[in-house]
Amino acid sequence: MLEVKHVAKAFGGDAVLRDVSLTVQQGQVVAIIGRSGSGKSTLLRCMNHLETVDAGEILIDGLPMVASGINGKPVYAPKTELRKLCLKMGFVFQNYNLFPHMTVMRNLCQAQEHVLGRTKPQAATRAKELLAKVGLADKAGQYPCQLSGGQQQRVAIARALALDPEILCFDEPTSALDPQLTQEVLNVIRDLAKEKRTMIVVTHEMRFAREVADYVIFMQDGVIRAEGTPDDVMGEHRTEELSAFMGLLGDE
Amino acid sequence: MQYFDNLERLFKLLNQLSEGMLTSLSIFFCTLLFSLPLGLVVALGRMSKRKWVSAPVSFFILIMRGTPLMLQLFAVYFFLPRLVGPIPRLQSTLIAFSFNYAAYFAEIYRGGIMSIDRGQYEAAQVLGYTRGQTFMQIILPQTLKRVLLPVSNEVITLVKDTSLATAIAVSELFLVAKNATSSSGSVEPLFIAGLFYLAMNTLVTIFFNWLTHKFDYYRN
Numbered sequence: 001m002l003e004v005k006h007v008a009k010a011f012g013g014d015a016v017l018r019d020v021s022l023t024v025q026q027g028q029v030v031a032i033i034g035r036s037g038s039g040k041s042t043l044l045r046c047m048n049h050l051e052t053v054d055a056g057e058i059l060i061d062g063l064p065m066v067a068s069g070i071n072g073k074p075v076y077a078p079k080t081e082l083r084k085l086c087l088k089m090g091f092v093f094q095n096y097n098l099f100p101h102m103t104v105m106r107n108l109c110q111a112q113e114h115v116l117g118r119t120k121p122q123a124a125t126r127a128k129e130l131l132a133k134v135g136l137a138d139k140a141g142q143y144p145c146q147l148s149g150g151q152q153q154r155v156a157i158a159r160a161l162a163l164d165p166e167i168l169c170f171d172e173p174t175s176a177l178d179p180q181l182t183q184e185v186l187n188v189i190r191d192l193a194k195e196k197r198t199m200i201v202v203t204h205e206m207r208f209a210r211e212v213a214d215y216v217i218f219m220q221d222g223v224i225r226a227e228g229t230p231d232d233v234m235g236e237h238r239t240e241e242l243s244a245f246m247g248l249l250g251d252e
Numbered sequence: 253m254q255y256f257d258n259l260e261r262l263f264k265l266l267n268q269l270s271e272g273m274l275t276s277l278s279i280f281f282c283t284l285l286f287s288l289p290l291g292l293v294v295a296l297g298r299m300s301k302r303k304w305v306s307a308p309v310s311f312f313i314l315i316m317r318g319t320p321l322m323l324q325l326f327a328v329y330f331f332l333p334r335l336v337g338p339i340p341r342l343q344s345t346l347i348a349f350s351f352n353y354a355a356y357f358a359e360i361y362r363g364g365i366m367s368i369d370r371g372q373y374e375a376a377q378v379l380g381y382t383r384g385q386t387f388m389q390i391i392l393p394q395t396l397k398r399v400l401l402p403v404s405n406e407v408i409t410l411v412k413d414t415s416l417a418t419a420i421a422v423s424e425l426f427l428v429a430k431n432a433t434s435s436s437g438s439v440e441p442l443f444i445a446g447l448f449y450l451a452m453n454t455l456v457t458i459f460f461n462w463l464t465h466k467f468d469y470y471r472n
Contacts, residue, residue, distance in 0.1 A: 050374055087380045097375035100470050101393050110389065115380040145471040163379060 007056030018222045027196040031213035039222040090165030094172040096156040098144040105140040130158040150181030170201040254438040272428030276414040286350035291357025316355030345417045364399040397467040404460035
């Protein structure tokens with residue numbers, strides 16, 4: 001379980017997150033939607049310690065990754081614990097960020113061996129299992145540059161899963177892909193949702209968010225403007241703001 | 253045509269030049285042996301967030317790149333012994349060359365390291381890699397590929413720069429050729445020495461082409 005409490009973050013003088021709080025329960029699929037610059041990616045990055053917060057708390061399984069110290073300054077967990085906590089989170093980037101100098105197999109095995117201390121055969125078994133799951137069992141020996149964007153993103157998902165994170169985060173996983181490749185990737189995420197895997201997905205795919213998410217968060221100007229079940233947030237009784245946003249995307 | 257008319261003289265000269273060449277080669281290989289790794293240390297120092305590390309390292313690089321290598325050679329040969337006792341000519345050469353080339357390699361490495369996408373660091377971080385692991389397993393291997401071309405440039409320059417050791421009378425290829433020229437009054441030895449350098453750099457070029465090909469297994 002992940003708890004975010006009163007998180008604030010500014011870049012330079014610009015407040016990107018203002019007092020954002022949310023809770024992600026085990027088995028839940030949370031979609032975070034909103035315009036570019038609404039703070040949704042920054043929020044996700046804060047949860048994974050890719051950005052540091054200016055204020056607020058983040059707890060993973062009740063353990064503080066960052067807590068509020070005296071005079072409200074955020075205090076991060078010590079290095080070793082912080083790494084351990086962050087390993088409970090998996091992260092899939094918009095532009096995949098696979099390691100180009102490693103084969104697909106190495107991309108999946110390297111961290112298992114060097115971070116989790118799994119043996120080579122253990123890591124390889126897990127990697128093969130995951131490649132089969134994302135439909136790329138035949139690509140194990142290829143290099144990322146030999147794969148399509150959709151395939152690369154599926155490898156990136158498998159790479160994140162290889163470390164058995166409790167919560168898997170996606171930062172606009174299909175924004176760099178054409179519609180067909182987008183479907184490939186969304187299908188993989190759909191399958192993961194069916195397995196009741198805990199996931200947080202920052203996305204522009206409204207229909208997908210509505211279909212897959214248990215809980216939708218709509219952000220604007222660094223605050224959560226609407227949240228609830230997809231039907232509550234995106235259904236008939238949605239706010240005008242959200243209607244405008246969805247209209248912009250040409251959905252419905 | 254003092255040499256090409258007289259085969260015996262020519263062979264004697266080639267023999268002398270080859271001996272000089274061996275000295276040049278030892279300067280070349282020892283300098284690479286020291287400066288290639290030292291350059292990495294200097295590069296990391298230059299990129300350190302601690303000002304008391306990066307500032308002196310920047311100054312070191314400025315001096316090494318900003319003054320003539322020959323002058324640095326003199327400095328090591330004539331002034332360093334006052335501090336640490338006598339240093340033979342060849343060793344003086346190696347010290348000056350290694351530090352000088354380390355400075356150039358450092359800047360090449362730094363450029364390579366900085367050209368690696370931020371996303372690679374972030375991916376490594378979310379996968380739980382430590383900073384050391386990230387550097388050794390993710391950043392450095394990709395940097396090697398990117399610095400190959402500028403490094404090959406420096407290595408080719410180094411082959412020719414070994415001739416600067418002439419200035420402190422190390423009997424390497426160029427000094428041997430120059431002496432032969434002085435004693436015979438013919439410039440032929442110098443041009444033959446030129447062919448020796450050219451031959452060496454042909455090999456260096458072939459080697460780097462092969463290495464580049466080796467790194468072709470992935471594209472960025």
